[in-house]
Structure formats: structure tokens, C-alpha cells
Amino acid sequence: MTPLRSQRINQITHEPHARLDAAVKAHAPFSSREHFARFVEAQYLFQAELQALYQDPALVAIIPDLPARCRARQAREDLADLGSAVPAPVAGALASPGRAEALGWLFVSEGSKLGAAFLIKRVAALGLSETFGARHLGEPEGGRAEGWKRFTRTLDSLEFSPEEERQIDAGALAAFERFGMLLQHSYATEQA
Template sequence: MSTPDNRQQPSLRSQRLNQITHAPHARLDQLVKAHAPFETRAGFARFVVAQYLFQSELVALYNDPELIAIIADLPERCRAEAAKADLADLDTEVPAPLAGAVNNPSKAEALGWLFVSEGSKLGAAFLIKRAMGLGLGESFGARHLGEPAGG
């Protein structure tokens, strides 16, 4: 049965998420681009520091048994150690944690954080190509942009 032309179909949850996250994502994208992370290795190292700080904040979520019950391969998806190895490749000190953003989240909040982290992997496929222009890749300096082991 079709709906009358004057009715709109309800939007999908994914479409609503895309709509409400569009503006913050655009601001973040502009901020990242303003720091020109793919112009030099030093610029890329600053980008990896930010990635490490974000990913290290989520390690507990990627290892949470309740969340693993929902997403079985969750621990393998965590990119904190890959970012840490990238920092070593780039002769960049591992920064002290800036804990506090993710503090005892509800299951819904935890899944939201994971949604953001996993969603960032969509852009990573394009970013790793840019990193290759700096002589970096999935085995040196830009591991955190590559596919997780077994992925």
C-alpha cells in the first residue's frame, strides 16, 4: 500500500543522525584542515597526537564486556595502540591523557562515542592516501588510519 503524495515517509534513524551531526562534523573538518595535517610530517604528527588523545579516551569502551556483547569484535577495532605506534614512528612523544570527556557513560552514550569513532574510519580511507604522500602508510606512521587487523 502506498502513502498519499501529501504525506512524507518518516526519516530513517541514520538520516536523522546524519542531519544532527552534520554541523559539528563540518566545524571539526574545517578545524582539522586549518592545521594542514598533510603538508608536512610535523603537521601530520600533530594530527596523530589528537587522534591518539581521542582514541585513548575510548579504550575502556572498546573493552567493555556489555558493549562487546553487542559488537563482538569491538576490542580489535580500537585504534589507540596503532596511534601510539604511529607517534613512535614519527618521533613524537605520547601525550599525557586528557581524561574526562568519557566519564562513566550510559550504554547509549557509550554507543554514541563508538559511533563517532567508528564513523571516523569512513574518512580514514581517504586520509591514508594523503598520508602516503608523506611516505607514511598502514605499516609506518599512519597505522591508525588503516583497517584493523582481521578487518
């Protein structure tokens, strides 16, 4: 039996996901508010780059609640709570992807909300919560699991050509690579 599209994307992104998890842990974002602020900076940069996808009329036609799912505003507010400046955009952001590639990027962004359930528990030790400093990790309206299930059900129901299947896979892989790069960038500025 052929796996669902969402299952296939999970399988092909398993290794980059594990690499990214290791990179996050290596930067010890939960060791101090200053370290967490660098993590939020990377989150903000990534979400800000995806804002156009979350507002794209063609994608909103497929996923009606897409605009409300974007977390760029919450990450920006978190930076203010943490006393951090909003970082300047970093060269190399995604530009004008096709529908399938865009959905690959959104798959990674939306999937990260599941991991955020564990991260939000860790920030409590820093005096942060989903109402101060860690809004972008907060529980989405309607719940994490339900939001993810709705997203993957929609994604799995779309008709794609073999080329579009390659594009969605490439988009998901590129999203992990981009977040990893933004994470490195954010922590590199800490030492500067």
C-alpha cells in the same frame, strides 16, 4: 517514514562534522610530518579515552568485535614512528557513560574510519602508510564499508527509550566536540 537511527545521528552531527573537517584542514596536517604528528596526537588522545568503551563487556555483548575495532594502539605506534612522545591525558575525558551515550561516542569513532580512506591517500606524500606512521588510518580487517555497515545495522536494531535516543544523540555530538578540543590542544602544544 522515520529515518534509521544511524541516519538521524548523521543528520544531527552534520554541522559539527563540517566544523571539525574545517578545523583539521586549517591545521594542514598533510603539509609535513611534524604537522601530521600533531594530528596523530589528537587521534591517540581520543582513541585512548575510548579504550574503556571498546573493552566494556556490555557493549561487547552487543558488538562482539568491538575490542578489535579500537585504534589507540595503532595511533601510539604511529607516534613512535613519527618520533613523537605519547601525550599525557587531557582533563575532561568521558567517564562512565550509559549504554546509549557510549554508542553515540562509538558511532563517531567508527564513522571516522570512512573518512580515513581519503586521509590515508594523502599521507603517502609524507612517506607514511598503514604500516608506518599512519596505521590508525589503515583499512580495518574485513574492510571499512563492511565494518561500518555491521556497526550501523546493529545500532539501528537496538530497542531504545526516547530518553536513550536523546543520550545517543548527545553522545555523538559530545564526541565531535571532544575531538575538536583535543585537536586544538594537540596543535597548541606545537607552538609551546
